[in-house]
Amino acid sequence: MFSRAYRTAVTVPPLVWVAVFLLVPYLLMFCYSFWSVSDSGTIVHSWNLDNYKELLTKPVYWQTLLRSMWIAARVMFFSMLLGYPLAYFLSFHAGGRKDLYYQLVIIPLWVSYLVRAYAWKTILGTDGVLNTLLQYVHATRHPLDFLLYSPFAVVLTLTHIYTPFTFLPIYASLEHIPRNLVEASHDLGATPQQTFWRVIFPLSIPGVLAGATFAFVLSLGDFLAPLLLGGPSGIMISNIVVSLFGAAYNWPLGASISLCMLAIVIGLLFFSERLEKKWSFS
Amino acid sequence: MxxxxxxxxxxxxxxxxxxxxxxxxxxxxxxxxxxxxxxxxxxxxxxxxxxxxxxxxxxxxxxxxxxxxxxxxxxxxxxxxxxxxxxxxxxxxxxxxxxxxxxxxxxxxxxxxxxxxxxxxxxxxxxxxxxxxxxxxxxxxxxxxxxxxxxxxxxxxxxxxxxxxxxxxxxxxxxxxxxxxxxxxxxxxxxxxxxxxxxxxxxxxxxxxxxxxxxxxxxxxxxxxxxxxxxxxxxxxxxxRPATSYTAQFIGHTNLLDADVRQGTAICSALKWPTAMPDGAALFSLRPECIRPASTTSATVALPTKSATVRFTAKLRDQAFHGATDLLRVESDGGLILTIRTASRDLPNSEARLEFEFSAADAIPVRATSLASNSEERH
Structure with missing residues (x-):
């Protein structure tokens, strides 16, 4: 249909782009993870499994990884808790205002991630908006210090940032449900609640899975929110990677952590896609 | 509510x-x-x-x-x-x-x-x-x-x-x-x-x-x-017994005759038939299958008698084959176009003058209601 030259012209640039900026870096990272750093601070290109052994034996790494997963799981849970009802309300009960509300949900995505993270810092800090207010109304005598520089602050911020990402796929899946199925359910005697649990929710499961995967995977790899708001107790695995590639100058160990996370994420995506397929009926 | x-x-x-x-x-x-x-x-x-x-x-x-x-x-x-x-x-x-x-x-x-x-x-x-x-x-x-x-x-x-x-x-x-x-x-x-x-x-x-x-x-x-x-x-x-012209046209096929009633006789173009309707304008529905070729060739003028058979002469304009039946379009003396459904058979070429008849009782008076323009040719 199209000439050979045209097809080449169209397909080669993106392939080159992906190869140079994605595949080659991954490959390099893969190699680094099997190398090591000498005492004098140079990278030794000798192949060994020491980095992976260190990850398994030193508790700080896998404990941080587990904490990161626990934070990501909470973010996933709370963003579902906010995102699903929001998507349901917009899809089924917003009437003519649907588009307006939809835009309102999307607008935060246009605001820089950093600005939103800093906003929470101003709100949660010792002299922040929340503490000042609490002291002003005499709810507390001293500033609450668990608000900022804690896993709580990280979960809160990440939930705020990633809720639109869970909202979108859920909303899309709810919008795809033919409305006559809801009418048919009512017609067959099901109350609105029964209809929700037996028809609407099962049909929205692909969106729920996609949204949950977004929230979990995106927050698992996040390093800015813990950096800005996490404090020592809110450190996540990506912060360790950042410091290993930076100040600690141990690229091989950093690369091995990155590869482990990559494996976890690919596993999750694969798993959630299989589940989504199982629950899709279009 | x-x-x-x-x-x-x-x-x-x-x-x-x-x-x-x-x-x-x-x-x-x-x-x-x-x-x-x-x-x-x-x-x-x-x-x-x-x-x-x-x-x-x-x-x-x-x-x-x-x-x-x-x-x-x-x-x-x-x-x-x-x-x-x-x-x-x-x-x-x-x-x-x-x-x-x-x-x-x-x-x-x-x-x-x-x-x-x-x-x-x-x-x-x-x-x-x-x-x-x-x-x-x-x-x-x-x-x-x-x-x-x-x-x-x-x-x-x-x-x-x-x-x-x-x-x-x-x-x-x-x-x-x-x-x-x-x-x-x-x-x-x-x-x-x-x-x-x-x-x-x-x-x-x-x-x-x-x-x-x-x-x-x-x-x-x-x-x-x-x-x-x-x-x-x-x-x-x-x-x-369609009550209105819309019903008559929507359900099946019909000829709507815009007639003038004078002392028990409906007159539409060259057609005349007895009716119980009061004097004045009246609309009648006459189904295509109620019109048939006249059994004998005789007088061309309709006879306004009770349970009368109305006869008229018309020119064949068009013949469409529909399997068991034919759908004819004829133009009567006076220029009235009628659709007629008859048993399928060969008819002389177009422009032939033929005789048709129908029973006056089959012309059903209907109330005039407009039909949406796009559904004129319904079967």
């Missing part, structure tokens, strides 16, 4: 024992758009009633009001002496077969059909036996474990029907359920559906835009025109 409470309290017009459903002065407005106005209709227990109308006539809206998916702007609906239109859809003993079937895609055929019973929390044994019975009735037992996406359109249609009937509703609403099927399957389903309705004895309200379908299946046809009931009658009566 725009319903008046006073008439409801007195229930002056309690439906008679034979009447199952009573639609009283129902109107529906969508903003300024009036979709239904002043619809009143009594539907008998066990009746097969078809609501017939063009698209946009309001027939689906009326059905949705009965199902509970729309609220009427005014008026009331009663079923067996109880107010129906104030109940939510899930508390009405009314089930619907949707136009696109609306089968739940995540459930098997069996789960779809059993949905209503399981919602009603019937005992498992009862669900099983009623399920089996319903699937057997629509000849779909072999597909119990299939997903709806794995069966054909006609089979989905049967499942939609079984899913509604298994609940033993007082009233079954069918919203153009056959429109997605191809012509042959459609005719077969018309017969099956009618037989099934007789067997189960449930009242059916069937919505369609297809007048032939309405004629084949219904006990009575309610013809809707732009949100108003044009005529409610049995298929035979509505065909043979």
């Amino acid at each position: 725009a319903t008046t409470s006073e008439p409801a309290a007195t229930t002056s017009s309690q439906p008679s024992s034979a009447s199952l459903l009573s639609i009283r002065s129902v109107a529906k407005h969508f903003g300024k758009n009036v979709v239904l106005r002043d619809i009143s209709l009594e539907i008998a227990e066990g009746e097969f009633l078809t609501i017939l109308g063009e698209s946009g006539s309001g027939k689906t809206t009326l059905l949705r009001i009965l199902a509970g998916f729309e609220q009427s702007t005014s008026g009331e609906v009663w079923m067996s002496g109880e107010r129906l239109d104030t109940e939510p859809p899930y508390r009405r003993r009314v089930n619907t077969v949707f136009q696109s079937y609306a089968l739940f895609p995540h459930m098997t055929v069996e789960q779809n059909v059993g949905y209503g019973l399981s919602i009603a929390k019937r005992p498992a044994a009862e669900i099983q036996s009623r399920l089996a019975e319903a699937l057997a009735k629509v000849k779909m037992s072999a597909y119990a474990k299939s997903k709806p996406s794995k069966i054909s359109g006609g089979q989905q249609q049967r499942i939609a029907l079984a899913r509604a009937l298994v609940n033993r509703p007082r009233l079954l609403l069918l919203d153009e359920p056959l429109s997605a099927l191809d012509a042959n399957l459609r005719r077969q389903m018309q017969v099956e559906l009618k037989a099934l309705q007789r067997e189960v004895g449930i009242t059916f309200i069937f919505v369609t835009h297809d007048q032939e379908e309405a004629m084949v299946m219904s006990d009575r046809i309610a013809l809707l025109r732009s949100g108003e009931l044009e005529q409610v009658a049995s298929p035979r009566e509505i065909y043979n």
